[in-house]
Amino acid sequence: MSETHVVCEVRYHIDRDALDEFRIYARTWMRLIERHGGKHDGYLISRQAPVGAAMSFPAVGNEDASVVAVARFAFPDDASYLRYRDEVGRDPDGIEANLRYGTNPPFKRYERTFLEHLLRINEALRSNCKLCRGFGPDYRKSPALGNGPAIASRSG
Numbered sequence: 001m002s003e004t005h006v007v008c009e010v011r012y013h014i015d016r017d018a019l020d021e022f023r024i025y026a027r028t029w030m031r032l033i034e035r036h037g038g039k040h041d042g043y044l045i046s047r048q049a050p051v052g053a054a055m056s057f058p059a060v061g062n063e064d065a066s067v068v069a070v071a072r073f074a075f076p077d078d079a080s081y082l083r084y085r086d087e088v089g090r091d092p093d094g095i096e097a098n099l100r101y102g103t104n105p106p107f108k109r110y111e112r113t114f115l116e117h118l119l120r121i122n123e124a125l126r127s128n129c130k131l132c133r134g135f136g137p138d139y140r141k142s143p144a145l146g147n148g149p150a151i152a153s154r155s156g
Helices: 016-035 078-088 092-102
Strands: 006-014 039-045 067-075 109-115
Touching: 006 016, 006 078, 016 039, 016 067, 016 092, 067 078
Parallel strands: none
Antiparallel strands: 006 067, 006 109, 039 067
16 A cells, blocks of 8 residues: 555536536535545636637647536545545445435546656645645655655644
8 A cells, every 4th residue: 555645636527507516516525525534626627728729739639628627636645545435435424425426426427547746846836735735744755756655644
């Protein structure tokens, strides 16, 4: 089991007619993740590109006209994430959310990706990382970067 922090990004493909229900879904899961030890960065939803914003690499990129929402949240380590998964299954709000959205979710499909840092920006900006704030000074270490395992601790 990894001792580095767990960052999860979830990309939802939403039906435009289900936006109001998706907002309720999003608020529910933000509360549950925060309640059970995670840090949630919120939800972002796709918007129209600024006029004149050409694709940087048009040979390999394309604009997506679908409605997409992206959520990103973090836990100090694998054990904390797995504990959240277990606890939310017993949390009355988690049980209600799973019953409500289990068979009729307010999205067409979703993808989940677990992430770790490949490169980082300078230390002054990094200290303002909302997702990692509060996980202690060692959250910055990553085996993928060759600087050793992190022993993430919760402060406060």
